[in-house]
Amino acid sequence: MDRRRYLTALTGGTIAALAGCSGLAGRSDPSGTDGATDTREATDTPAATERASNATATGGTAASVPRQAGDVELPVPRSELDRGAAEDAIPAITDPAFGTDWSEFAVELDPNERVIGVKRDGEARAYPLAILNWHEIVNDVFEPRSKARRTESDGEFDGPLLVTYCPLCGSGLTAERRVDNEETVFGVSGFLWNSDLVMYDRATDSLWSQIMATAIRGPKTGESLSLVPSTLTAWSAWREAHPETEVLLPPPTSGSVGNARPRDYTRDPYAGYGESHRIGIGGEEFEGKLHPKADVIGIAHDGMARAYPFDTITNEGVINDRVGGLPVVVTTDPGDALVAYERRVDGDVLSFEPAGADAIRADGSRWRRATGEAVDGPHEGTQLSRANDASPMFFFAWRDFNPETEVYGN
Known part of the structure; x- marks a missing residue:
C-alpha cells in the first residue's frame, strides 16, 4: 500500500502501539529506550492542570474572550480534551540543527521520506516526519537576510518559526512563533482535541489547536497564529526543487525539551495506524465511504x-x-x-x-x-x-x- 496514501502498511494485522500524539508507546519497555515518551505516567503537572482549567482570559473578563472560531464555541470545555501523555513527555525540539543530509549519522534519510518543506527569506529547510513523528514540534528561527536577496516567492517572513505535525491526524502546520507579537516557545501539552495535537505556549500558558492554529483555552482563547506556507512532500522531490535546502538533523544534534534521549528514527512508531479504520487513541471505529486515513x-x-x-x-x-x-x-x-x-x-x-x-x-x-x-x-x-x-x-x-x-x- 502506497505510503503517499497512508502512513504505513498494516503490520501483522494489528495496530502497533501508538506513540507521538498518544504518548503510549514504550510503556512495556522498562529500559525506556523504545517509544516516543518517557515511562512516567501520563498525569497532569500542576502547570498543565492550571492551564487546562482556564476557561477565560487571565487578567480580563469573560466578555473580552472571543467566543467563536468558525463553528467552534470557545473556550473548548476541559471535558473535551483527552489526556494522551504527560506535558512535555513528547519533547518538542527547541534547538534545531541543520545539515545538507544525514550522511554523518547512523540513520539514513530515505528519499521517499515525507518532509515538511519551508522556503523563506532565501533559505529552504526540510523537517522530516521521521523526526516529527517522535517530537511533533520544532521551534526554529529563520535569520533575517537582506531584502535584496529575496525573491517574490520567498514572501516577507523571517524570524521565529513554528513547525508542527500531528501523526494521529496526518496534519502539518507552520506558523510564526509569536504570541502578542513576541517570540515564544511552544511545547506538547499531552492533550488531544478531536484526536489532534494540542500545543501550549510558554509565554501565556494558553492551549492551542494545531489544525485550527487557534488558542482554545487560556489567556489567548480565540486568537490565531499567523500561518507560513509550507509543503508536505517527499524528501527527494523537495531536494530536487530546492538543491540548496538544509534538513533538520536528529537529536541529540538537535536539542529538545529536557535533552530527551534520541529515538529510533528509522522506525515509524505508527506502523499499522495508517490502514486501520480506528481513529485516535480511543480506537473509535470510523464510518463512511472514504477510508478515514485517506x-x-x-x-x-x-x-x-x-x-x-x-x-x-x-x-x-x-x-x-x-x-x-x-x-x-x-x-x-x-x-x-x-x-x-x-x-x-x-x-x-x-x-x-x-x-x-x-x-x-x-x-x-x-x-x-x-x-x-x-x-x-x-x-x-x-x-x-x-x-x-x-x-x-x-x-x-x-x-x-x-x-x-x-x-x-x-
Missing part, C-alpha cells in the same frame, strides 16, 4: 468546505473547481504532495491542464505544480495564491473540523 486536501470558503482525496486527484491529474465561489485548481507535485491554488489571475479565471510531471498549463504559461509559479509565457513570474489554509491531512481529521464537508467526486 489523504485529502481540504478547501473552505464562503461557508462551504470540500475535501479532495489523493486517489481522485491522481486519477484526474488536474481538477478545476469552485468552492463557495472561489475558483481553484487542485493537483499533485512530483513528490505526490497535494496542492491547491486559486486559479484567478489578474481578474481572469483560468482553466488548467497537465503539462508534464512538474507543471500545469493555462493561458499560454506553464506553472510549477510545487510552487504555483509561472515559469514561462505571458504570466511568467506570476505566483498563484494557495487555496487551502490547512495542510493535507487524513480525511477523518478534516471532517472532524469541517463536519459539513463535501467530498469531491462523491
Whole structure:
C-alpha cells in the first residue's frame, strides 16, 4: 500500500502501539529506550492542570474572550480534551540543527521520506516526519537576510518559526512563533482535541489547536497564529526543487525539551495506524465511504468546505473547481504532495491542464505544480495564491473540523 496514501502498511494485522500524539508507546519497555515518551505516567503537572482549567482570559473578563472560531464555541470545555501523555513527555525540539543530509549519522534519510518543506527569506529547510513523528514540534528561527536577496516567492517572513505535525491526524502546520507579537516557545501539552495535537505556549500558558492554529483555552482563547506556507512532500522531490535546502538533523544534534534521549528514527512508531479504520487513541471505529486515513486536501470558503482525496486527484491529474465561489485548481507535485491554488489571475479565471510531471498549463504559461509559479509565457513570474489554509491531512481529521464537508467526486 502506497505510503503517499497512508502512513504505513498494516503490520501483522494489528495496530502497533501508538506513540507521538498518544504518548503510549514504550510503556512495556522498562529500559525506556523504545517509544516516543518517557515511562512516567501520563498525569497532569500542576502547570498543565492550571492551564487546562482556564476557561477565560487571565487578567480580563469573560466578555473580552472571543467566543467563536468558525463553528467552534470557545473556550473548548476541559471535558473535551483527552489526556494522551504527560506535558512535555513528547519533547518538542527547541534547538534545531541543520545539515545538507544525514550522511554523518547512523540513520539514513530515505528519499521517499515525507518532509515538511519551508522556503523563506532565501533559505529552504526540510523537517522530516521521521523526526516529527517522535517530537511533533520544532521551534526554529529563520535569520533575517537582506531584502535584496529575496525573491517574490520567498514572501516577507523571517524570524521565529513554528513547525508542527500531528501523526494521529496526518496534519502539518507552520506558523510564526509569536504570541502578542513576541517570540515564544511552544511545547506538547499531552492533550488531544478531536484526536489532534494540542500545543501550549510558554509565554501565556494558553492551549492551542494545531489544525485550527487557534488558542482554545487560556489567556489567548480565540486568537490565531499567523500561518507560513509550507509543503508536505517527499524528501527527494523537495531536494530536487530546492538543491540548496538544509534538513533538520536528529537529536541529540538537535536539542529538545529536557535533552530527551534520541529515538529510533528509522522506525515509524505508527506502523499499522495508517490502514486501520480506528481513529485516535480511543480506537473509535470510523464510518463512511472514504477510508478515514485517506489523504485529502481540504478547501473552505464562503461557508462551504470540500475535501479532495489523493486517489481522485491522481486519477484526474488536474481538477478545476469552485468552492463557495472561489475558483481553484487542485493537483499533485512530483513528490505526490497535494496542492491547491486559486486559479484567478489578474481578474481572469483560468482553466488548467497537465503539462508534464512538474507543471500545469493555462493561458499560454506553464506553472510549477510545487510552487504555483509561472515559469514561462505571458504570466511568467506570476505566483498563484494557495487555496487551502490547512495542510493535507487524513480525511477523518478534516471532517472532524469541517463536519459539513463535501467530498469531491462523491
